[in-house]
Amino acid sequence: MTSPSLAISARNLTLTLGSDSAPITILRGIDLDIPHGQVVALLGPSGSGKSSLMAVLSGLERASGGSLTVAGADFVGLDEDGLATARRGRIGIVLQAFHLLPTMTAAENVATPMELAGMENAQARAIAELEAVGLGHRTGHYPTQLSGGEQQRVAIARATAPRPGLIFADEPTGNLDAATGEEIINLLFARRAETGATLLIITHDAGLAARCERVLTMADGVIVSDTAGNPVAAGA
Numbered sequence: 001m002t003s004p005s006l007a008i009s010a011r012n013l014t015l016t017l018g019s020d021s022a023p024i025t026i027l028r029g030i031d032l033d034i035p036h037g038q039v040v041a042l043l044g045p046s047g048s049g050k051s052s053l054m055a056v057l058s059g060l061e062r063a064s065g066g067s068l069t070v071a072g073a074d075f076v077g078l079d080e081d082g083l084a085t086a087r088r089g090r091i092g093i094v095l096q097a098f099h100l101l102p103t104m105t106a107a108e109n110v111a112t113p114m115e116l117a118g119m120e121n122a123q124a125r126a127i128a129e130l131e132a133v134g135l136g137h138r139t140g141h142y143p144t145q146l147s148g149g150e151q152q153r154v155a156i157a158r159a160t161a162p163r164p165g166l167i168f169a170d171e172p173t174g175n176l177d178a179a180t181g182e183e184i185i186n187l188l189f190a191r192r193a194e195t196g197a198t199l200l201i202i203t204h205d206a207g208l209a210a211r212c213e214r215v216l217t218m219a220d221g222v223i224v225s226d227t228a229g230n231p232v233a234a235g236a
Helices: 050-057 080-087 106-116 122-132 148-160 178-195 206-210
Strands: 006-018 023-035 039-043 065-070 091-095 166-170 198-202 214-219 222-228
Touching (some): 006 050, 023 050, 039 050, 039 206, 050 065, 050 166, 050 198, 080 091, 091 148, 122 148, 148 178
Parallel strands (some): 039 214, 166 198
Antiparallel strands (some): 214 222
């Protein structure tokens, strides 16, 4: 039985893609416990399995084997529809490529996931969240009318507006210049601190990893290092 103090608990987690005749093993037996509220960096070279692990932990990809409990839900036992339902309101995801819907305004991009989850006052909450990330003056703009940094702020607002207990970020500054990337990371940490959410960040940036409480390093589909980082200040 998973401890209620854990946001994520995985045992012998595996992921195999490809065909039965030509299987490709991506994750090779991951054992991992992440307590509620912890800020974790995930490092490793390209092809080490970082993004695949995040996809499985966030419910974007189904594990091939092992056990996985996320936010109290058995992710291995759920089908794709069940995983989508489990993510709503519980998990926020920020990706490198923003993934905003081009035909929707900033406010609509933030509100739509909350509307799909049946949350009340989605539009008002979206506006408030955009104001909180410094985009109160851009709520009616479309993604093509926003800079890269502004689009990522919208993505952060979309991820945090439902107040999820878990936030996943995969190279959230990868498409941004250094100065804008620093602003985005500071914003992401600040929004997480306000709710006490668990945060898992995939990054190649050792400086960013050092700001996290815990640093996991992957290679060849397994976790090869699990070390303590720096305590995260309440307003970090």
